[in-house]
Amino acid sequence: MAYLVLGNGRIFEGLRIGAPCDRLGELVFTTGMTGYLETLTDPSFFGQIVTHSFPMIGNAGLIPEDFEGNSALFGYIVRELCSQPSNFRSRGPLDGWLKAQGIPGLCGVDTREIVRITREEGVMNALICDTVPRDMDPIHAFRVKKAVESVTRREKAVFPAEGKEKRRVALMDYGAKHNIIRSLQRRGCAVTVWPSFAKAEEVLREDPDGIVLSNGPGDPRDNPECVREIKAMLGKKPVLGICLGHQLTALALGGETVRLKYGHRGGNQPVRDLKSGRAWITSQNHGYAVLAESLKGIGIETFVNANDLSCEGMEYPDLCCATVQFHPEACPGPQDTAFLFDRFIAMTEEF
Numbered sequence: 001m002a003y004l005v006l007g008n009g010r011i012f013e014g015l016r017i018g019a020p021c022d023r024l025g026e027l028v029f030t031t032g033m034t035g036y037l038e039t040l041t042d043p044s045f046f047g048q049i050v051t052h053s054f055p056m057i058g059n060a061g062l063i064p065e066d067f068e069g070n071s072a073l074f075g076y077i078v079r080e081l082c083s084q085p086s087n088f089r090s091r092g093p094l095d096g097w098l099k100a101q102g103i104p105g106l107c108g109v110d111t112r113e114i115v116r117i118t119r120e121e122g123v124m125n126a127l128i129c130d131t132v133p134r135d136m137d138p139i140h141a142f143r144v145k146k147a148v149e150s151v152t153r154r155e156k157a158v159f160p161a162e163g164k165e166k167r168r169v170a171l172m173d174y175g176a177k178h179n180i181i182r183s184l185q186r187r188g189c190a191v192t193v194w195p196s197f198a199k200a201e202e203v204l205r206e207d208p209d210g211i212v213l214s215n216g217p218g219d220p221r222d223n224p225e226c227v228r229e230i231k232a233m234l235g236k237k238p239v240l241g242i243c244l245g246h247q248l249t250a251l252a253l254g255g256e257t258v259r260l261k262y263g264h265r266g267g268n269q270p271v272r273d274l275k276s277g278r279a280w281i282t283s284q285n286h287g288y289a290v291l292a293e294s295l296k297g298i299g300i301e302t303f304v305n306a307n308d309l310s311c312e313g314m315e316y317p318d319l320c321c322a323t324v325q326f327h328p329e330a331c332p333g334p335q336d337t338a339f340l341f342d343r344f345i346a347m348t349e350e351f
Helices: 036-040 094-101 111-121 137-141 147-151 178-186 200-205 224-233 244-252 339-350
Strands: 002-006 011-018 023-030 048-052 075-077 104-107 124-129 157-159 167-173 189-195 210-213 239-242 256-273 279-291 300-305 311-316 321-324
Touching: 002 104, 002 111, 011 075, 011 094, 023 111, 023 256, 036 048, 048 111, 104 124, 111 256, 124 137, 167 178, 167 339, 178 189, 200 224, 210 244, 210 339, 224 244, 239 244, 239 339, 244 256, 244 279, 244 311, 244 321, 279 311, 300 321, 321 339
Parallel strands: 023 048, 048 075, 075 104, 167 189, 167 210, 210 239, 239 321
Antiparallel strands: 002 011, 002 124, 011 104, 023 124, 157 189, 256 279, 256 300, 300 311, 311 321
16 A cells, blocks of 8 residues: 655555655646556656546556657556556556656545545645655645756757658757657658757757747746747747747746646647637646736737636747647647647748
């Protein structure tokens, strides 16, 4: 037996899965019914203990071809972990991989109750442990630090276009998911992926047709160096910002971000397009949002979340820049908004 100790004092008893170690993290939940492999390997979960609201996880086993990056989460909480997966692509059960990755977790706990607590009280810290601690101060004191620095690649890499090369795109890696690269490659783009600490001067020297600012983990305000370099790139090339890239762009232009009560994580987030009035179902994974009113006179709000009306997209016409809070590349999640990559390609052709 082992325990999940929440920052509010609630304790959940369950069975150990994954690595046999104690771990502190930020407790969050995801509502996706599919895509647990992509969730496990999304760098945006750095520092977090992820709870699945869907009851059974691992039924398709371990499929490395579906990974979206290097696993960065700190813990894993599920209602039931399948020990006998059935899928022709499976390389084995999930538990062994969790152990190899050093990720501790629990199964057999009431994940519905954990999600309910998080929704009502907000994201809080938690501890996976064998013995319930008497002192709660270390749990309360935990904070996710150096998130982008921990997940970004260390040196640049080039990925060729599929078929004939039409455009060359620079992708700033703040924790980029692989499907961003694949989505650009399928559209005839050769993609140069740059570390988060790359200088704007280096990137612009290679004269890309456009720049994509990737997703990533943590508080956007913890990345002043990235914000500075983005500011130096804006207006020089067409820019598409995704998730953290959306938030960092807002900060670069003098805007503000705010922490959400429990964030948006899953593949069923409704977003309303303010231009057409149409609603899209989107994939999301973030705990912070841009305050659109802080960018009044600088940018135009383009999308809002249909549930809480938080900002989901901005356009900066004078800078040839568009950013979205959700994931057009999805994985896991619906592909409804993949057309935003086509809009970005059109921007590069018209710039």
